[in-house]
Amino acid sequence: EPEVTQTPSHQVTQMGQEVILRCVPISNHLYFYWYRQILGQKVEFLVSFYNNEISEKSEIFDDQFSVERPDGSNFTLKIRSTKLEDSAMYFCASSLAGGQNEQFFGPGTRLTVL
Amino acid sequence: AQSVTQPDIHITVSEGASLELRCNYSYGATPYLFWYVQSPGQGLQLLLKYFSGDTLVQGIKGFEAEFKRSQSSFNLRKPSVHWSDAAEYFCAVGVRRTASKLTFGTGTRLQVTL
Numbered sequence: 001e002p003e004v005t006q007t008p009s010h011q012v013t014q015m016g017q018e019v020i021l022r023c024v025p026i027s028n029h030l031y032f033y034w035y036r037q038i039l040g041q042k043v044e045f046l047v048s049f050y051n052n053e054i055s056e057k058s059e060i061f062d063d064q065f066s067v068e069r070p071d072g073s074n075f076t077l078k079i080r081s082t083k084l085e086d087s088a089m090y091f092c093a094s095s096l097a098g099g100q101n102e103q104f105f106g107p108g109t110r111l112t113v114l
Numbered sequence: 115a116q117s118v119t120q121p122d123i124h125i126t127v128s129e130g131a132s133l134e135l136r137c138n139y140s141y142g143a144t145p146y147l148f149w150y151v152q153s154p155g156q157g158l159q160l161l162l163k164y165f166s167g168d169t170l171v172q173g174i175k176g177f178e179a180e181f182k183r184s185q186s187s188f189n190l191r192k193p194s195v196h197w198s199d200a201a202e203y204f205c206a207v208g209v210r211r212t213a214s215k216l217t218f219g220t221g222t223r224l225q226v227t228l
Contacts, residue, residue, distance in 0.1 A: 102148070
């Protein structure tokens with residue numbers, strides 16, 4: 001069964017460093033998403049992406065964040081200068097079409113900022 | 115903006131007992147509704163979804179949920195819980211448009227005693 005994969009599973013970085021979180025969505029999906037879950041809190045939407053551009057972003061997704069689909073398979077989330085409060089589990093998701101279609105989630109990348 | 119409330123942070127049930135997890139949403143129109151399950155260290159797996167039609171929806175692993183518009187609720191039920199059902203359960207709402215983000219509740223942690 002096709003699945004969303006994410007690498008790395010755990011990333012530790014120093015405050016102020018740049019990190020890139022990688023995702024491989026399901027191959028025929030067209031819509032891509034990033035969510036995050038701070039420890040003990042709910043899952044929060046960051047950004048959605050379609051046709052090589054951002055469809056929607058939350059207020060969390062400020063200028064420090066960017067997304068990219070550099071090739072036909074990967075979908076990345078870059079945090080330019082990490083802060084302590086960026087420590088969280090980051091989930092990538094994809095869907096075949098927008099709206100009605102369900103979003104399939106990856107296993108997540110745990111980001112720890114020291 | 116849409117929102118989701120899961121009033122129960124933690125529920126403990128005995129194996130074989132019935133289960134109901136509560137979810138209330140706030141949205142001006144009929145939303146898309148989802149239940150996801152997250153096992154420790156895992157991603158989010160879709161249990162079931164409601165888009166339209168029959169208000170009682172069946173999902174995987176023997177779960178079902180009922181959409182009640184008058185109560186703005188989408189409670190998850192299972193007639194007989196198994197020890198392997200111990201996990202965190204998230205209710206989520208999506209709006210009816212392309213690349214809709216999901217808004218999650220805070221989750222209910224289910225513990226199953228033998």
